[in-house]
Amino acid sequence: MGATYALAVLVILLVAFTLNRLYWRLELSRAKHPSLQGHSKMARRVARWVPFYEFQGDALFNCDGAPESIAQRRREGFQALSARLRGATSESGQLTSSLEQHLSDTQFINSYRVPFQFRSAVRDHLMPGMVADASAGTRIRDIDGHWHYDLSGSYGVNVFGYDFYKSCIDEGVNRVRNLGPVLGTYHPLVLDNVERIKDISGLDEVSFHMSGTEAVMQATRLARYHTGRSHLVRFCGAYHGWWDGVQPGIGTQRAVNDVYTLKDMDQQTLRVLRTRTDIACVLVSPFQALHPNGGAPGDATLVNSDRHCAFDPDRYGDWLRRLREVCTQRGIVLIFDEVFSGFRIAYGGAQEYFGVQADMVTYGKTLGGGLPVGVLCGQHHLMKRFRDDRPTDVCFARGTFNAHPYVMASMNVFLERIQDPSIRRVYRDMRALWDRRVEQLNHALELRQLPVRVVNLVSIWSVIYSRPGRYNWLFQFYLRAEGLHLSWTGTGRLIFSHNYTDEDFDAVQHRFIAAASSMEADGWWWNDGRLTNKRIKKQILREMLGCWLRGRGGAGRHAPAAGSPIPDQ
Incomplete structure (x- = not known):
């Protein structure tokens, strides 16, 4: 009797545990965007099955x-x-x-x-x-x-124009000419750069890197180090550099299991952030405000006319403020990736433009005054790379070319000049x-x-x-x-x-x-009134299916029935 009772209790606990796991998995799934970009692992699987084919001859002009x-x-x-x-x-x-x-x-x-x-x-x-x-x-x-x-x-x-940057580089080289490319020892102007960047970012400390990708890598590593949590959240379609730790979908060969790709500007995403205990940080690319939940639009994927972009600064700003509130409540590190948007949309970047203070900010691109650079800014307690009470527990990041004198000098000129009243x-x-x-x-x-x-x-x-x-x-x-x-x-x-x-x-x-x-x-925008984006997608699917089937039989790589009209659906 006792054994039977114990077994029943064990079964009940196992069922409860399974149902609990299923519930949280469902909550996470509801926070994902329904597109393939919102399901990174699925996108990688599907990408492997897309066959190559091409249009030639007449099909090139009437597909x-x-x-x-x-x-x-x-x-x-x-x-x-x-x-x-x-x-x-x-x-x-x-x-x-x-x-x-x-x-x-x-x-x-x-x-x-x-x-x-x-x-x-x-x-x-x-x-x-x-x-x-x-x-x-x-x-x-x-x-x-x-x-x-x-x-x-x-x-x-x-x-600000190429002449502006050529001048920054020329003057910067002159400022450090006597030191030259000495690495590991800082030129005095580095301190001025640090103070100016702190003032712009509203944060406490700075670290220098060779690219925006490196700065993002360090930001997410430090967030995990200090929170003791495993996962980061990125938003559907956002780009944060080529590192697979923030790009788990197409283009990444390694299986990435510690990144959640969630819907931008969505209440269900906030619910996930409020309830999960494994999220170290949320990574935001402010440029996504132009196309939330969509990838950076490029012509390589322009197969029809459904590219959608629209910017609503009030709505996106409200979203960032709600995101800030949840991250504060849950101890989640909010990171703004301003490698692209920093110094372009406002003097203080997206933080100023939308009126939201992040815990960490990454910069790059223009900040080097025309030379390559990545910069991470953050709060004191997040930027520390070691623990006082555990000396071998460190968060290592170091680059030989970080704070290169010529880059620092060009940056110094840039930071001075953007203070000019004309700028x-x-x-x-x-x-x-x-x-x-x-x-x-x-x-x-x-x-x-x-x-x-x-x-x-x-x-x-x-x-x-x-x-x-x-x-x-x-x-x-x-x-x-x-x-x-x-x-x-x-x-x-x-x-x-x-x-x-x-x-x-x-x-x-x-x-x-x-x-x-x-x-x-030249007739490239011809449309007979029946050609819709949906029909174009269906036609492409038929082309791929036909190519895949013919490929198994050893056929060529040209599109099947490329020149035939699209039938009514």
Whole structure:
């Protein structure tokens, strides 16, 4: 009898334990975004099954089911665009091709400018040159001698214009010339940098690193060290550097089991933060305010026209304040990753812009005055890397090139110059200025009935497309042909420097509209009224399935039935 009773109790406890685990697992699942980006492990599994196929010949011009008359316009337009780009960047293009044979970064970039179905066509006919030899004002000059308005922002480095940073570097080198590249011993100006960064961040201590990725790595490591908890929370779609510890999805080969990817701006996420006991920190990329729960928009994934970006500063600011409150209540470290947004959207970055103080902040990009740097700022108790009562229990982080004299000196000049009244005036009027420019360009596009619009977070823009289609990725090449310099992500992220005058912007607007008009004239935005984003996705799924099935039988890599029209659903 006693044994039976004990067994019953054990079964009840086991059932209760299992139900409890299932309950908390369900709560966690409800806080995940329903997209594949919200389920990192599932995304990796699915990615392994996506087959490679490509469009060639006629299918390149009518994979959306366009009639022959439209396909012919596209052929002619494609040929003209190819000739225009090749003629303008012949030397730069040749050198770029030579680099690609030996530089792995270039191989990757050139392979992921557009959806993979069109990769070969772009490589053979539209490959842009990537070699430049001068910059001035708001423009960059390629080695063929052509000047292009810069819409790349050097991936975020260029906030105040290239001349500003060239001057920072030149003066910085002069300040430390007598010391030179001495490592491990600090130049006196490092203390001035520390005091200025503390004042900007509102935090107690600073550590220097060689990149934003390294700064984020140290921030999350210290958060785990001091809280004694295992997991970090990141939000769906956010990018925090290439380290797999904060990027557990596609692109990471190691299984990552200590990261929760949760929904941005969601009440269920707050519930998880309030109830779980294993969360060390929450990592926030303020740039996500432009596209919550979506990845950084790039043209490599622009397969239809459902790219969605919209910035609501009041709503996002309210979310960050509620997040701050929960983290404070639960002893969770709130980290702002301002590697990209710092010094761009406000003098004090997102903390100032949204009025929320973080426990830790990472900076990079522009803070080095044009040279590579990563910076971590934090509260005293979070920045300490050892325990007084346990001398061998340390949180190690050290880099040979941290606080390199030339980087510190360029940073010192940068930090001095952003105190100048002219720079402070730029910050004061910045939001209204860029909102006005966006409104001006969108109004001009609307008048011409062109199916493109732009949305912005201050000087960071994304292009969105209002007419369903499969060829929006081509727009980046029409923009380049008009003398606009873009990063490899294409129209997903246009980054303007804050030295753009109204005259500069008018020139960009003129070229932007010209590019959109040419794209429209060449038939790439054709739509018969039945072509929807949903139907495009279904067509791509059918193409993949057909390719996968044929691949098992040894067939080629071309898309199945690529030129056939999409049937009614």
